[in-house]
Amino acid sequence: MSHDTLRRPHPVNNAGRPAPRAPRRRRRHWTRRPNPLAGIGSALWLVVVIVPIYAMISASLTRQDQALGNNALKPPAHPTLANYNTVLHNGFGHFLLNTVIVAAAVVVIVLVLSLPLSYVAVRTRGFWSGAAFRMFLLGIAIPAQAVVIPLYLMIAKLNLYDSLLAVVLPTAAFAMPVCVLILTGTLRDISEEMYEAMALDGASTARMLFQLVIPMAKGGIGTVVVYAALQAWNGFLFPLIFTQSDGPRVLTLGLFNYVSQFGVNIPALLASVVLSGIPIFAVYLVARRALVGGLMGVGGK
Known part of the structure; x- marks a missing residue:
């Protein structure tokens, strides 16, 4: 057989004329333009x-x-490295453990409460749910300094003064409005067809939450974890007001160990700051992809 017989025949239309070929798509070649200002x-x-x-x-x-x-x-x-040796032998491990406990407890409380609240705010279409959601977000506009005295009286009445729980509860409460706002924006990016498909499959609300919402909202959850952990890790006002002894002291208060009435041990103070920033920097490195995905939307879009 010749080469012409092996060639594919040209398509014809009903009138016997050859059909016009479809135009070829031009490939777009994207070029990065230099941006000196950026x-x-x-x-x-x-x-x-x-x-x-x-x-x-x-x-x-x-x-x-x-x-x-x-x-x-x-x-x-x-x-x-003498300054780091001084810091490590001056109660740094105890302060670090207390700070880790506070940060972990704040993250757990914020996730357990904010995720269902955001799910209800997104899935419930009603005036009262929207009004409750907007009322809850008013917490963003309330500074902690404005309510520190009522909080002090409440914690004293509950016999929680000078304990880690006295730091955990207010920190989680003030972190929740921003976390609910982040999670609500993330859950709204989940398509309505996914909810309807699971509803037609007979899925309950709890099943939708654990099998659909949580896997699709990993970016927002990562953002909330990093934000809540930072709020607890860098918190200074609540540990200063609600604790007194060395038992529940955290890292931000531990820096006062290098300040006296005769001067400040600046190298040891900065060495303590460096060691304090390493754990939270490690958390950021682990959760940076989820953090970026939560800020950009579900799936990083």
Whole structure:
């Protein structure tokens, strides 16, 4: 057989004429255009972030008698780890454990309460549910300093003063409005057809929550976990007002150990700050994809 016989015959229409071929689609070649302004802005922002971190780490490796005389941007001539040794042998492990307990408890409370509340706010179509949701979000506009005295009286009446629970409960309460707002926006991105398909399959509300909502809202849940953990980790006002002894002391209050009436041990103080930031930075590295996905929508779209 010749080469022409092996060629596929040209399609014909009803009139016996060859049908016109479909036009070929042109491939789009996307080219990245240089954006000098964005590059300059990113470089400036990187400098703004990196320089203080470098100065802090450099000062934490400096001896105490040289902390005030050296240039902050100049690397130490004789770096030492004595400041970190001082921090680790001055109750840092106890403060770290208390902070981890507070952060974990706050995250659990926020997730257990915020996720069902956001689900009800999204799935319930009614005036009262919308009004309750908007009323709940008013908590974003209430600063903690404005209600610290009533909170102090409530905690004293409940015999929770000078305990970790006195720090956990207010921190979780003030973190919940933002977390509900994040989760509500995430759950609204789930298509209505998925809910209807599970409803036709006879799924209950609890089954929809655990088999549909939670798997589809991993990005928003990751964002809530990071936000609530940061609120608990960096909290200062509630531990300062609601605790007194060294037993429930957290990292933010542990920094006062290096401040006295005669001066401040700046290198040890900064070494404690560096060690305090490592765990929460590790949490961010683990949950950064879920955090970005929650900020951009379900599935990172």
